[in-house]
Amino acid sequence: MQGTMKAAVYEGEGVLTVKEVVIPQVRKDTDVLIRVDAASICGSDLHGLTIPPGVVHTPNIIYGHEFCGTIVEKGTSVEAFEIGDFVTVNPRVRCGHCYECTHNRGDLCSETYHYGETGDGGFAEYALVDAGQMYRVPDGVEPDLAAQTEPLACVMSAINMARPTPVDYVLLYGAGPIGLTFLRVLKTYGVKNLIMTAKGEARVAEAKACGADIVVDVAKETVEDVMKENWPFMADLVIDAVGRADVLTEGIKFLNSRGRMVLFGYDRHAVSAVPPSLIVGKELSLFGALGKDFPGALELLQNPELDLGRFITHRLPLEEIHTGISLLRNKEACRVILYPGS
Numbered sequence: 112m113q114g115t116m117k118a119a120v121y122e123g124e125g126v127l128t129v130k131e132v133v134i135p136q137v138r139k140d141t142d143v144l145i146r147v148d149a150a151s152i153c154g155s156d157l158h159g160l161t162i163p164p165g166v167v168h169t170p171n172i173i174y175g176h177e178f179c180g181t182i183v184e185k186g187t188s189v190e191a192f193e194i195g196d197f198v199t200v201n202p203r204v205r206c207g208h209c210y211e212c213t214h215n216r217g218d219l220c221s222e223t224y225h226y227g228e229t230g231d232g233g234f235a236e237y238a239l240v241d242a243g244q245m246y247r248v249p250d251g252v253e254p255d256l257a258a259q260t261e262p263l264a265c266v267m268s269a270i271n272m273a274r275p276t277p278v279d280y281v282l283l284y285g286a287g288p289i290g291l292t293f294l295r296v297l298k299t300y301g302v303k304n305l306i307m308t309a310k311g312e313a314r315v316a317e318a319k320a321c322g323a324d325i326v327v328d329v330a331k332e333t334v335e336d337v338m339k340e341n342w343p344f345m346a347d348l349v350i351d352a353v354g355r356a357d358v359l360t361e362g363i364k365f366l367n368s369r370g371r372m373v374l375f376g377y378d379r380h381a382v383s384a385v386p387p388s389l390i391v392g393k394e395l396s397l398f399g400a401l402g403k404d405f406p407g408a409l410e411l412l413q414n415p416e417l418d419l420g421r422f423i424t425h426r427l428p429l430e431e432i433h434t435g436i437s438l439l440r441n442k443e444a445c446r447v448i449l450y451p452g453s
């Protein structure tokens with residue numbers, strides 16, 4: 112396809128600009144060009160725009176790694192997909208030769224190329240992706256939900272490690288898009304007892320509407336007081352969907368014996384002081400989660416109970432991406448979906 116398209120380009124520290132760029136061309140025989148039907152703004156997109164950036168992005172790449180679209184052109188060796196297929200994209204491309212890639216841990220590839228971070232992503236009318244990075248979206252899953260496959264795949268990777276059960280008492284930190292995704296997955300898994308922290312009235316209301324049993328409004332009360340009052344026996348599972356160092360320091364204290372803690376939020380500047388005696392004395396398990404389980408996510412997306420549409424608060428054209436970003440920064444929005452190719 113010839114011509115130009117609108118794209119949100121990362122131009123260096125703190126600068127993201129929507130401008131006209133050349134439509135990428137199918138060159139390699141595994142290349143696929145998709146029209147981007149929907150894309151979602153991630154917390155790490157916000158971290159990438161702070162000065163200095165919390166997540167490093169390569170200058171002059173097209174932003175956005177959570178997206179889905181319809182195939183409009185494909186390379187000569189692409190047989191698993193047809194023009195017109197509706198697909199979602201795993202943005203983390205494995206190198207194939209590093210230690211992780213050659214030892215069954217390719218989703219943690221140490222020399223990864225990442226659409227929307229180190230290479231062109233999906234905040235554009237069209238995106239060029241490798242066929243090996245795509246999954247066909249199951250029938251009945253709308254673009255608004257398919258755009259959230261990537262964050263759900265990250266959450267599923269954490270869920271696979273923490274193995275929540277319906278009898279677990281779960282303390283979940285953070286009511287942003289990732290926290291609410293955890294909440295919906297845990298509810299779909301049958302978790303009956305869940306305390307969630309939220310900041311600001313909008314987020315507190317959102318957490319309640321999405322099914323949290325008890326919401327700690329951190330502006331008005333402490334997790335410690337709420338735990339003492341409701342669960343003096345503490346939690347079996349603590350999940351950090353915030354990524355601040357103090358969540359680890361505080362959250363680990365609320366685990367009962369043989370409890371598990373998942374660290375999901377990512378901030379390369381965060382440093383925490385956790386007493387090892389706490390981990391040893393209670394035989395605690397800590398899990399860091401960075402992998403992606405796409406097949407698990409696509410399976411769960413078909414379950415109507417998951418209902419990730421519940422916390423989509425804004426639907427915007429690509430040109431209004433900065434509105435979406437400031438709404439997210441001010442915690443006035445939860446999930447913001449963009450429609451670059453329509």
Ligand SMILES: [Zn+2]
Pocket residue numbers: 153154155176177261262
């Ligand atoms: Zn993301």
Ligand SMILES: [Zn+2]
Pocket residue numbers: 205206207208209210211212217220221222223
């Ligand atoms: Zn690798």
